Amino acid sequence: NAGVTQTPKFQVLKTGQSMTLQCAQDMNHEYMSWYRQDPGMGLRLIHYSVGAGITDQGEVPNGYNVSRSTTEDFPLRLLSAAPSQTSVYFCASSLSTGGLGGYTFGSGTRLTVV
Amino acid sequence: KQEVTQIPAALSVPEGENLVLNCSFTDSAIYNLQWFRQDPGKGLTSLLLIQSSQREQTSGRLNASLDKSSGRSTLYIAASQPGDSATYLCAAQDSNYQLIWGAGTKLIIKP
Numbered sequence: 001n002a003g004v005t006q007t008p009k010f011q012v013l014k015t016g017q018s019m020t021l022q023c024a025q026d027m028n029h030e031y032m033s034w035y036r037q038d039p040g041m042g043l044r045l046i047h048y049s050v051g052a053g054i055t056d057q058g059e060v061p062n063g064y065n066v067s068r069s070t071t072e073d074f075p076l077r078l079l080s081a082a083p084s085q086t087s088v089y090f091c092a093s094s095l096s097t098g099g100l101g102g103y104t105f106g107s108g109t110r111l112t113v114v
Numbered sequence: 115k116q117e118v119t120q121i122p123a124a125l126s127v128p129e130g131e132n133l134v135l136n137c138s139f140t141d142s143a144i145y146n147l148q149w150f151r152q153d154p155g156k157g158l159t160s161l162l163l164i165q166s167s168q169r170e171q172t173s174g175r176l177n178a179s180l181d182k183s184s185g186r187s188t189l190y191i192a193a194s195q196p197g198d199s200a201t202y203l204c205a206a207q208d209s210n211y212q213l214i215w216g217a218g219t220k221l222i223i224k225p
Contacts, residue, residue: 004157042118042203042215058212090157097211098145105157 002027006091006106013081013113021076021109023091029104031094032074033058034066036087037108043090049074050097081113116141118206120216128224129196135189135219137204142182145207149178149189152201152218161202162189194223 007022025032033048045058049068063085065077074093078085089109095101117140127133137147146165150158162171162178164187170179177190191198201220205213 040123040217042205042217043213044215045212092158099148099207099211099213100163102160102163103148103150103158105159107155107157 004091004093004104004106006089006109008109009107010110011112013078013111015081015083015113017081019078019081021078021089021091021111023074023076023106024072025074025093025104026072027093027095027104028071029093029095030071031097031099032068033092034064034074034076035090035092036060036085037090038087046076046089078111083113085111086113087111116144116206116208116214118204118214118216120202120204120219122219123217124220124222126222126224127194129194131194132190132192133194133221135191135202135204135221137187137189137216139185139187139206139214141206141208142185143209144182145209145211147178147180147187148205148207148213149176149187150203150205152203158203191221196223196225199223 004025030051034046035043044060047066049055091106092103094103119138148163149161152158164171164180175192180187201218203218205215
């Protein structure tokens with residue numbers, strides 16, 4: 001089925017460990033983004049990409065890196081996990097930056113840092 | 115800085131009722147206003163998008179309105195059903211195409 005695939009669904013990390021959250025879409029969407037969702041707060045943008053080879057920072061980029069080597073994939077790397085990064089992470093894609101065709105979200109990765 | 119607020123945080127109504135969810139934003143210079151639905155353990159689903167030049171959009175039993183001058187948007191759900199139970203989020207898209215999100219309203223429809 002066409003859509004956005006995120007892996008893993010759940011992850012527990014120890015403080016200081018690094019890991020990569022995977023995101024892949026098969027809709028040939030140019031725009032991809034990563035959000036984190038914390039209880040009682042709206043989603044906050046971490047990083048986004050408007051096309052292969054182009055990435056930019058969002059509202060809360062510290063502690064995270066991204067790359068976009070292909071149109072399909074947009075992995076999010078946690079460099080040295082901290083308890084403050086405990087959150088649910090969502091990857092989203094859209095045909096265009098303006099999102100006029102709507103956004104497609106992955107099902108999320110629930111990350112706990114202990 | 116744009117801020118988006120959704121009140122109430124939770125709402126419980128009997129099945130069949132018509133209801134209104136509220137979204138307010140502080141900066142009227144928005145590109146568009148979007149409504150999403152989030153089911154537990156799942157991602158978000160786009161519901162409606164209202165361009166800044168539009169006043170409302172409709173999809174089935176859903177109708178979203180936009181009043182930029184007052185900084186408000188509403189999502190009207192007609193004849194609510196238990197399957198409408200979910201968290202509804204609104205997001206204001208600014209001129210840089212960034213989405214600024216509200217914290218959502220958790221809706222429970224009682225059979």
